[in-house]
Amino acid sequence: MHPAYSVILFTTSSGAGYGLLFWLSIAHAFGLAPDDRWLLFTAIALALLLITVGLLASTLHLGHPERATGAFSQWRSSWLSREGVAAVATYVPAGLLALLWLIGVDSGLTALLALLSGIGAAVTVYCTGMIYASLRTIRQWHQPSVPYIYLALAAGTGALLLGLLIGLFGHAAAWPVLLALACLVVGALLKWRYWQSIDADPGQYTAEMATGLGAIGKVKPLDPPHTRPNFVMREMGYRVARKHAEKLRKGVLLTLFAAPAVLVLLALFTGWSALLFTLAIIAAALGVATERWLFFAEAEHVSMLYYGAERA
């Protein structure tokens, strides 16, 4: 599948933003977050900025971005529509929370708003994952673990951001480090099992099923319907970087999981929280962008059976 750069930016940036919003909200709701109004406001502002940048980027791949509001209407059947509804709904409690923290109103309302923001963030990322996981045409996406990988990676990158901000505001504590570590370990395990699972499945559909000609024998393309690639081949037949998948997977394991885990552990023992979390975030950003690219590049679409693929 062709990786739309705007979609990679959207899912990684908004993912980190929703992850940050989620942990910030949960920490506040359960009284774990430092009682520092400016830390809380900075964190929620950064979360909303990352989310908004991502959402705006996601409209760039649309043919008609000006009609995007129509996408809120079909939440009964469409995960993309549900994602849009959840994203907009999350702005309401999160925006109010940001406002209350900005003007410094110490209201009992903030815990409730935080809880709603956390739920909204998790639901939105789950919907993003389900957009892919619901497509039966792409076996590398139609995996039960896909929405949970989206959730784990959003939680991991968000936890790193929260850890950095807490360090920057001089409240360095052990729990953000342990939180980030837990998310990274869960993310790495899920992703590892995901790769094992897609490697073990050669695909259940064949060119003979696609053409219905299996009774005669093996089906091979003879004359193509067009001399140059069409939309379907460019979009669904994209395979750049697939041959480097092994190397890129190792790169993801190193930059998205191993390096940040080691760096935040060092932060726990050295106290250089801000510097080490910054390095961890740089590594994880590179890693999550590579992971998302690979998620597209490794995805094989059933329609390619008509264009020479033997299985999909």
Add this chain to the structure above:
Amino acid sequence: MTTLPETTKKKLGLVIDLDICVGCQACATSCKEWNTGGYSAPLSDHDAYGADPSGAWLNRIHSYEVGEGPLAKTVHFPRSCLHCEEPDCVTVCPTGASYKREEDGIVLVNPDTCIGCKLCSWACPYGAREYDYDDGVMKKCTLCVDRIYNETIPEEDRVPACVRACPTGARAFGDLGDPESDVSKSVEARGGFNLLDEFGYKPVNKYLPPRINQVADAPVAQPMTTEKSDGSKIENLFAWVDRALSA
């Protein structure tokens, strides 16, 4: 609405006879000609006469080599939207632009509300939807919805453009929900089948199988030989020269 109708009053669709199709591309060009000015207009092309031509087409004709040895055959294979009964291309649409008509089962894209997110094309296992980069919306076979009910054109033209154009009669149009229709009868008689039936979208369009070649036992042509002469002296001389040189 992108929720699917539970049933449709008709199941309009095509029956494509793979035994007759000669791969002439007349249906594809006729489709392009009609639809670039019809419901799906325009069907934009890029670099149409250059080195890297591409464009939105609603009908693509593949040619496959099927089988091995004397039973192998070339099968020309038209591929377009199958107007499935339960397709995800409709349900994934976030705006309701992609929909299946309750009255006749035709799957259409509303070009005025499509946002061009391309998700429907990802959901189609048949590669039947093509995005129009100039128009910014998804294009697909409309079953020539602007011909089949069109009372301003002669009655014989009220069929999809591909069906009207086919010079061999390999394409037929009708109601596959009516067991008494000509198309249903031909599907019944010839063992018509669904493409990728295993996938479960329940295509309405049906394909009729090509006949199996019956030449497995036919005598195989022998290469002409010059090794034996007809007995004349001059032929014997050449045969001897041939043997001597071959040794």
